[in-house]
Amino acid sequence: MRGALDIFDEIKKQTKRRPYIRSVYFKKEKIFLDYFREHLFQKSPKERMERLKYFKAAFEMIKDSKIGPIEKTELFELK
Secondary structure, eight states, rough: OHHHHHHHHHHHHHSSSSOOEEETTTTEEEEEOHHHHHHHHTTTTTHHHHHHHEEEEEEEHHHHHOOOOOOOOOOOOOO
């Protein structure tokens, strides 16, 4: 957990205002991270640890990925 929060603090030190990263996919627009941190600490400690395992990988994917998100739509047949 400490390692993931260190990554967040490192990003936070880069600005005087709200912490953010820029995303290649969203044409270098800012993605603000403070909402994610609040959301994370509303979770149970067990679920929080599960999510923090992928914290660094998620930041790298948001920041460097040029491939858009996959959308799944399910069609239901009305009988």
